[in-house]
Every structure is written in C-alpha cells, then in structure tokens.
Amino acid sequence: MTVRVPSKINLHLSVGDVRDDGFHELVTVFQALSLTDEVTVAATDDPGVEVYGEGEGTVPTGANNLAWRAVQALAAHVGKSGDDPKVRVVLRKGIPVAGGMAGGSADAAATLVGLAALWKLDIGRDELATIAAKLGSDVPFALYGGTALGTGRGERLVPVLTRHTFHWVIAFDQKGLSTPRVYGEIDRLRAEGDPPRIGSHAPVVEALSSGDPRQLALLLGNDLQAAAVSLRPGLRRTLRAGVNAGALSGIVSGSGPTCAFLCSDAQSALEVAAELSGAGVCRTVRVAHGPVPGARVIGGDDAPRPSPPKVHA
Ligand SMILES: C[C@@](CO)(OP(=O)(O)O)[C@H](O)COP(=O)(O)OP(=O)(O)OC[C@H]1O[C@@H](n2ccc(N)nc2=O)[C@H](O)[C@@H]1O
Numbered sequence: 001m002t003v004r005v006p007s008k009i010n011l012h013l014s015v016g017d018v019r020d021d022g023f024h025e026l027v028t029v030f031q032a033l034s035l036t037d038e039v040t041v042a043a044t045d046d047p048g049v050e051v052y053g054e055g056e057g058t059v060p061t062g063a064n065n066l067a068w069r070a071v072q073a074l075a076a077h078v079g080k081s082g083d084d085p086k087v088r089v090v091l092r093k094g095i096p097v098a099g100g101m102a103g104g105s106a107d108a109a110a111t112l113v114g115l116a117a118l119w120k121l122d123i124g125r126d127e128l129a130t131i132a133a134k135l136g137s138d139v140p141f142a143l144y145g146g147t148a149l150g151t152g153r154g155e156r157l158v159p160v161l162t163r164h165t166f167h168w169v170i171a172f173d174q175k176g177l178s179t180p181r182v183y184g185e186i187d188r189l190r191a192e193g194d195p196p197r198i199g200s201h202a203p204v205v206e207a208l209s210s211g212d213p214r215q216l217a218l219l220l221g222n223d224l225q226a227a228a229v230s231l232r233p234g235l236r237r238t239l240r241a242g243v244n245a246g247a248l249s250g251i252v253s254g255s256g257p258t259c260a261f262l263c264s265d266a267q268s269a270l271e272v273a274a275e276l277s278g279a280g281v282c283r284t285v286r287v288a289h290g291p292v293p294g295a296r297v298i299g300g301d302d303a304p305r306p307s308p309p310k311v312h313a
C-alpha cells in the first residue's frame with residue numbers, strides 16, 4: 001500500500017508562552033504543499049524501515065523513526081500489539097529532513113493511513129488523528145492537508161477556506177535545525193529582550209479567502225523566524241535573495257531552516273527558482289503549490305510500482 005503525503009509550511013506561526021508540559025501554546029495557519037514523501041507499507045517476515053531520497057543514510061531506521069512509532073501506535077490501538085508488528089515501511093523522501101516542513105510527521109501520518117488500508121481497518125480520519133496527535137504536534141495536519149488553523153500545540157485543527165492555488169519556491173539549507181533547539185532559542189531571546197511578536201491570524205485567513213497572493217505576501221509571519229535566524233544567521237541572506245529574485249515575500253518555514261517564498265503565479269515561481277538556484281545561498285531549490293490534500297493511498301497491492309516523489313515542476 002503506497003501513500004503520498006504533503007509537507008507543510010506555516011503561513012502564520014504565533015508562539016505563546018511555554019506551558020507546564022514543556023510545549024508552547026500556538027496559533028498557526030498550516031498549508032499543505034505539493035512537495036511530498038511517498039510511504040509504502042507491506043506485510044513481511046522482515047520488519048523494519050528503509051529510507052531513500054532526502055535524509056537517506058542519516059534518518060534513523062530503527063525504533064526512533066516516526067513512521068515506525070506510527071506502526072507501533074496503530075498496532076497497539078487495534079490490539080495487534082506484539083514486540084515487532086510484521087510490517088516493512090519504505091520511505092521515499094522529497095521533504096527536507098529537520099527542515100521545518102514536518103517530513104517525519106508526514107511519514108507517520110502516511111503510515112497510519114497506509115496501514116489502516118493494508119489491515120482493512122474500519123477507522124476514520126478523526127480516530128487516526130487522535131493517535132497522530134500522540135506521535136507529534138504536526139502529525140494530525142499531515143492527515144488532513146489543505147489549509148487549517150492549528151491551536152493548542154498545533155494538533156487542534158479547523159479547516160480554513162482558500163480560493164486559490166498559491167505558488168511557492170522552497171530553499172533547502174545545507175543541514176537541518178532541531179525543533180526543540182529553536183523553541184529553546186525563542187525562549188532565550190524572550191528572556192533577554194522582547195522580540196516583536198506577530199499579531200492576529202485573522203488577516204491571513206481573510207487573505208486566503210480573497211485568494212490574492214499579493215495580499216497574503218504582506219501578512220506571512222513566524223515568531224520562530226528570529227530564533228532560526230539567530231541560530232543560522234546565513235538565512236538572512238537566503239531570505240533577501242528570494243525577494244531579489246522576484247518573490248512577493250519570503251519566510252522561514254516553521255522552525256527552519258527551509259525558507260519558503262510566495263510568488264505571484266506558477267511562471268513567476270519557475271523564474272524565481274531558477275534565479276535563486278544560481279545565487280548560491282542554499283543546497284537545493286524546489287517549486288511547490290498549495291493547498292494540496294493530506295495523506296492518501298495512491299497504490300495498492302495490484303497497482304503498478306509508484307514513481308518517485310515528484311518534487312520538480
Ligand atoms: C515548529 C513546528 C511548527 O509547525 O513544526 P516544524 O517546524 O518543527 O516542522 C511545530 O510546532 C513542531 O511540531 P513537531 O515537530 O510535531 O513537534 P513535537 O514532536 O510535538 O515536539 C518536539 C519538541 O518541540 C517543542 N514544541 C513543539 C510544539 C509546540 N507547540 N511547542 C514546543 O515547544 C518541544 O520542545 C517538543 O519537545
């Protein structure tokens with residue numbers, strides 16, 4: 001069973017204070033993008049995880065892989081527990097690792113959807129979302145996709161109306177940034193001074209319903225950007241280079257270090273991507289559009305072997 005699953009960016013990421021459980025209270029607007037991973041789950045006598053593409057050779061393939069944690073969580077939920085569920089998970093990754101685009105969360109969500117189909121479970125997306133939330137704050141969104149307002153630690157979702165397909169250029173950095181480290185850095189910056197905080201999400205939601213990328217471009221905001229830039233100062237140059245290349249605006253995606261640039265249309269995105277590639281400020285440049293749907297089965301037992309993730313335009 002093969003599942004395609006989107007990455008995400010946060011069009012708006014407002015980070016509140018740290019809670020007693022160590023998580024920060026968030027108000028965020030997620031958008032799912034066409035930069036995807038593909039996850040195949042199959043019954044096997046040789047259980048485990050294989051990783052190809054982004055992160056091949058560095059992403060853990062053992063019990064720490066979020067996809068494997070999803071296998072165990074779903075097995076426990078449906079009473080199939082055993083030490084080692086007899087499942088093989090193959091990840092074909094197009095989403096940058098530790099990039100702030102929720103690739104690990106995407107793989108966990110895809111594994112839940114793929115296994116539910118493989119095991120022919122009578123289980124809805126909302127029930128999967130309760131399991132997903134225990135695996136990580138961003139996992140439920142990868143199940144639903146689209147554009148959504150996230151609250152709590154990001155796991156409580158309501159859909160947001162969008163009237164437009166938005167076109168993005170995505171700049172991958174040389175190496176990833178750890179999410180807890182970036183949250184720690186924003187706490188440190190706030191303890192030392194008072195970095196500006198982004199305002200309400202309401203104007204972003206309005207811009208999404210109007211569908212005007214120019215209006216949306218003025219409103220993109222991320223409270224974690226200051227922390228990501230503090231840990232990775234070169235991101236300032238990347239953000240400038242995207243705008244100089246013709247993007248309407250640029251933002252650090254979630255906890256970074258990936259940068260996302262909003263463009264006026266598909267043609268402009270191709271031009272910005274070409275120019276940014278030549279600027280020497282990042283490892284890889286991709287174009288993507290959003291919103292796209294959440295994790296969905298694209299191939300079953302009888303289907304032809306799926307092609308690798310389509311990450312180029
Ligand atoms: C920042 C965001 C924005 O969407 O995504 P990424 O940029 O990492 O993809 C998320 O909040 C990341 O969500 P996710 O990566 O699922 O985080 P989790 O596994 O739940 O938590 C990892 C760690 O991040 C910190 N964390 C996460 C979520 C939150 N609301 N407050 C936090 O402080 C905590 O230190 C936690 O231990």
Ligand SMILES: Nc1ncnc2c1ncn2[C@@H]1O[C@H](COP(=O)(O)OP(=O)(O)O)[C@@H](O)[C@H]1O
Binds near residue numbers: 065067102104179
């Ligand atoms: N399936 C997976 N894909 C990517 N990373 C994973 C996976 N499972 C576990 N990890 C670990 O989680 C960390 C964060 O991964 P990722 O979800 O890609 O980043 P982010 O939280 O920035 O969006 C990685 O550094 C990696 O060690």
